[in-house]
Amino acid sequence: MNRSLFDYLIITFKGLAMGAADVVPGVSGGTIAFISGIYEELITSINNVNLSLFKTLRKDGIKAAWTQLNGNFLLALMIGIGISILSLAKLIKTLLNTEPILLWAFFFGLVIASILFIGKQIESWNWKTILGFTLGAIVAYYITTLPGGEESVNSSWFIFVAGALAICAMILPGISGAFILVLLGAYEPVLNAIDERDFKTIAIFAVGAIIGLLSFSKILKWLFNNYKNLTLAILTGFILGSLNKIWPWKIITGTRVDSHGEEVNVYGKSILPNTFETVNNLDPKLLFAIVLMVIGFLTIFMMEKFATRKNKNHE
Numbered sequence: 001m002n003r004s005l006f007d008y009l010i011i012t013f014k015g016l017a018m019g020a021a022d023v024v025p026g027v028s029g030g031t032i033a034f035i036s037g038i039y040e041e042l043i044t045s046i047n048n049v050n051l052s053l054f055k056t057l058r059k060d061g062i063k064a065a066w067t068q069l070n071g072n073f074l075l076a077l078m079i080g081i082g083i084s085i086l087s088l089a090k091l092i093k094t095l096l097n098t099e100p101i102l103l104w105a106f107f108f109g110l111v112i113a114s115i116l117f118i119g120k121q122i123e124s125w126n127w128k129t130i131l132g133f134t135l136g137a138i139v140a141y142y143i144t145t146l147p148g149g150e151e152s153v154n155s156s157w158f159i160f161v162a163g164a165l166a167i168c169a170m171i172l173p174g175i176s177g178a179f180i181l182v183l184l185g186a187y188e189p190v191l192n193a194i195d196e197r198d199f200k201t202i203a204i205f206a207v208g209a210i211i212g213l214l215s216f217s218k219i220l221k222w223l224f225n226n227y228k229n230l231t232l233a234i235l236t237g238f239i240l241g242s243l244n245k246i247w248p249w250k251i252i253t254g255t256r257v258d259s260h261g262e263e264v265n266v267y268g269k270s271i272l273p274n275t276f277e278t279v280n281n282l283d284p285k286l287l288f289a290i291v292l293m294v295i296g297f298l299t300i301f302m303m304e305k306f307a308t309r310k311n312k313n314h315e
Contacts, residue, residue: 008076015080022177023088045070046217089194104248105289109296117304119236122229129233136237144245156204162186163205164212183242249276
């Protein structure tokens with residue numbers, strides 16, 4: 001495909017949007033790729049990394065392999081994603097410490113809308129999809145109730161696995177990589193690593209992401225081609241059950257010292273806003289939180305409407 005420099009600049013801007021989505025729990029980089037019309041090319045380009053590519057590299061050289069990979073497209077996209085992640089990580093990390101209720105409220109609205117977005121793609125409901133949805137929700141909720149260990153969260157193997165799992169969101173419209181990190185308890189450690197330029201942790205995460213992407217892309221593509229409804233039902237249930245993890249109001253179980261030496265709250269079990277005020281003696285900021293939930297919901301809603309209109313225009 002012949003593209004001009006301006007075309008690649010547009011792809012970089014799409015990468016910026018994907019990177020922003022991947023930093024925010026609830027919005028999927030895959031959703032942005034789908035909306036912006038590069039989803040199929042992205043999937044195809046990822047699957048170009050195979051034995052055939054290395055044979056081409058050995059036989060015909062770097063230029064031929066780069067063309068087969070669709071390297072210019074991937075490079076332009078990755079530049080945009082990288083810039084966006086690096087620039088937004090510090091802001092979100094600050095908000096997690098200063099305005100956790102409002103930030104999680106916004107994320108909660110995003111995830112609610114994402115559940116509806118994925119659920120609408122299920123073409124037919126039967127006992128298999130209902131069972132898959134139910135099991136997905138139960139398993140996810142159970143995972144959110146498990147205690148997280150600081151030692152395992154900060155270990156190299158855990159960061160590696162987190163990267164491998166989170167990157168799957170890049171090729172799944174509706175599933176957020178950042179949300180997977182939140183569920184695993186790795187969201188803040190990864191944000192800290194990016195903000196503080198902890199290149200060792202970033203490298204471990206990146207290697208996990210690359211291996212995960214190459215390993216899972218073909219599996220996920222096969223699942224969507226052969227068991228699309230069941231896969232979507234399980235994913236929808238999984239996200240629904242995971243909402244407990246990002247509920248804005250939780251009991252403060254103690255404090256910890258962050259990477260800057262400042263004391264911040266540690267949150268545990270989910271509670272109602274009025275109970276939050278009584279138990280924690282803090283303002284639940286209910287009105288602002290509801291407003292941000294609505295804004296988060298409408299963000300996904302408007303994105304879906306835009307994508308629907310764009311697809312109709314291409315028909």
